[in-house]
Amino acid sequence: MSRIEDHALIGDLQTAALVDRNGTADWLCLPRFDSAAMFTRLLGGPEHGHWTITPAPAPDAGDTDPPQAVRRRYRGNSLILETEWDTPDGTVRVTDFMPSTVGVRGDAPRLVRIVEGVHGRVPVRSVLRPRPGYGTVVPWIRAEGDRFAALAGPDALWLDAEPPTTDENSTLVSEFTVAAGDRVAFTLAWHPSHAGIPPLPDPRADLTATAAYWKDWTARCTYTGPDRDAVVRSLITLKALTYAPTGAMVAAPTTSLPEEIGGTRNWDYRYCWLRDSALAVTTLARNGYLDEARAWRAWLVRTVGGDLDRLQIMYGIAGERDLAERELAHLPGYENSRPVRVGNGAAAQLQLDVFGEVIDALDTARRHGLEPCPRAAALQVRLVELLERRWREPDEGIWEVRGPRRHFVHSKVMAWVAFDRVIRLIESGDATGPAERWRGLRDEIHREVCERGFDSVRGTFTQSYGSAELDAALLLIPVVGFLPPGDPRVTGTVEAVRRELSTPDGFVLRYPTAGPGAGVDGLAGEEGAFLACSFWMADALALTGRPDEARELFEKLLALRNDVGLLAEEWGPQRRRQVGNFPQGFSHWALVDSAVALARGTGAFVPGQRAHLPSAVQRSLRPAVVA
Ligand SMILES: OC[C@H]1O[C@H](O[C@H]2O[C@H](CO)[C@@H](O)[C@H](O)[C@H]2O)[C@H](O)[C@@H](O)[C@@H]1O
Numbered sequence: 001m002s003r004i005e006d007h008a009l010i011g012d013l014q015t016a017a018l019v020d021r022n023g024t025a026d027w028l029c030l031p032r033f034d035s036a037a038m039f040t041r042l043l044g045g046p047e048h049g050h051w052t053i054t055p056a057p058a059p060d061a062g063d064t065d066p067p068q069a070v071r072r073r074y075r076g077n078s079l080i081l082e083t084e085w086d087t088p089d090g091t092v093r094v095t096d097f098m099p100s101t102v103g104v105r106g107d108a109p110r111l112v113r114i115v116e117g118v119h120g121r122v123p124v125r126s127v128l129r130p131r132p133g134y135g136t137v138v139p140w141i142r143a144e145g146d147r148f149a150a151l152a153g154p155d156a157l158w159l160d161a162e163p164p165t166t167d168e169n170s171t172l173v174s175e176f177t178v179a180a181g182d183r184v185a186f187t188l189a190w191h192p193s194h195a196g197i198p199p200l201p202d203p204r205a206d207l208t209a210t211a212a213y214w215k216d217w218t219a220r221c222t223y224t225g226p227d228r229d230a231v232v233r234s235l236i237t238l239k240a241l242t243y244a245p246t247g248a249m250v251a252a253p254t255t256s257l258p259e260e261i262g263g264t265r266n267w268d269y270r271y272c273w274l275r276d277s278a279l280a281v282t283t284l285a286r287n288g289y290l291d292e293a294r295a296w297r298a299w300l301v302r303t304v305g306g307d308l309d310r311l312q313i314m315y316g317i318a319g320e321r322d323l324a325e326r327e328l329a330h331l332p333g334y335e336n337s338r339p340v341r342v343g344n345g346a347a348a349q350l351q352l353d354v355f356g357e358v359i360d361a362l363d364t365a366r367r368h369g370l371e372p373c374p375r376a377a378a379l380q381v382r383l384v385e386l387l388e389r390r391w392r393e394p395d396e397g398i399w400e401v402r403g404p405r406r407h408f409v410h411s412k413v414m415a416w417v418a419f420d421r422v423i424r425l426i427e428s429g430d431a432t433g434p435a436e437r438w439r440g441l442r443d444e445i446h447r448e449v450c451e452r453g454f455d456s457v458r459g460t461f462t463q464s465y466g467s468a469e470l471d472a473a474l475l476l477i478p479v480v481g482f483l484p485p486g487d488p489r490v491t492g493t494v495e496a497v498r499r500e501l502s503t504p505d506g507f508v509l510r511y512p513t514a515g516p517g518a519g520v521d522g523l524a525g526e527e528g529a530f531l532a533c534s535f536w537m538a539d540a541l542a543l544t545g546r547p548d549e550a551r552e553l554f555e556k557l558l559a560l561r562n563d564v565g566l567l568a569e570e571w572g573p574q575r576r577r578q579v580g581n582f583p584q585g586f587s588h589w590a591l592v593d594s595a596v597a598l599a600r601g602t603g604a605f606v607p608g609q610r611a612h613l614p615s616a617v618q619r620s621l622r623p624a625v626v627a
Pocket of ligand 1: 251267268269273275276344345346398399400401402521586
């Protein structure tokens, strides 16, 4: 079984595949991110579907032990993956990609794999075992001239293979040899089974168009400070999580990659969280990507605008509301981490922080040049009217705990953010609302948080009112402008979180999941260090005048990325492996934000970056710290 970080991501802005270092695509949902997977080997075995292309194993080697890739990279700033093997017979390269725009993808989403001889003559084997329905369906494979169709109910997968291919027990096998300069292409396309035969693919034209697409997209990045390669790779990853037809964004393209190997903390992230998407869009907007912010805003207005009383904290990528959680009992799970879940029960939770994140994202995009939208402005006012009725309630909070609701301090802080930003919107003249009343409420929330959410004996904010536990989300207090970074309540909280929530290797847990403070989330087992929280610690250190410690932590976090720059949700300190869904939007926007924050801290010139901190924070910082 490949480690989580052995995978690279390819995608077409509607779905994505994971490819491991052995040349195996072991996760692919078609036609959308949240469709049932056609390849589910990631959460099971080869019988659950995969597509492997590698140098042919030596005759006595088992099928389960193909040769390791020796080099792997994305082609420039793109999502085109190149994997190269050196073998005794020579060197071979496999180029994997999914044509990356709605226009290029057309009606038939497809995965293209081009095998290229680099030198020598290398025997290669392709084994394509499509198993729709998360590995439950053996499709009917039939030859249609030179093409193969794999039919399974509503789905048809069409393989166009240049080398000779045979059907061996519903598995399409191709064995061939590539010499230096040879290029042999495969295209696997999804098509509705009722829709006849898809057009013949043109893999070379697809490659050219996809390369041009990513070149153009990455050229729009405005960040020019340090660690630019890491920043651009993270921005590409965020873009890959967007669903182009609607403007929504998945939290990650996978389900049930475990937060603890062998554990039960396994969730489906293939949906659009208001929180995750708002935070990612905020990062994209700050770095030159207003089109993505505009598209997300349109998705938001369409999705939540009509029925605010039934506001959900997450939706399907086209705005669907029914995300009922269920378990796929036939799958053993990643390294026996059961259950495998699809759907997500957190959709029914109350999470007050999302009001602040959504309204702050719209505020940030507007301040970075996104044109006003009267419908979005009206939506923000209605959201705050709703929040006015509900902010005093306990909730499940940013971490979607499955234990009892609490008065989470972070939730109340983000309620303050929602009122603060909407007041600014009204003051700008782009919306109308009871600004005076909301100023009063904003002050009331601030007072309440400082009275009930702060432990004056320990000198730290706490996870919830009156609790003894800490929470790494409290690191965001200075970032959102609730208090200035130099305030002793902020520095005390940063210090306390660092002391009590750090792992031995210096990364940061969300909250305690072991020891006396454990149990708040109502879940069995433990989890790793949460990578976004670890980046937030770097930001907090930078903001509170500790740039060297911030840089040291940031460098350590960069070193956790895999060979192609990707991060899962968490880092398992014991096994020293990435854990959780992969790649995770939270980790990648947090990486970008940290790079920008650290660049500002060093006074690095970051053209195109406007100061994004609220004015209250900017005033409290030394001039050199704000670009
Ligand atoms: O910890 C329990 C919860 O874990 C998941 O939530 C996490 O992922 C979300 C998507 O990235 C993120 O918005 C949230 O902050 C994280 O805690 C899971 O989705 C929940 O169902 C589960 O209760």
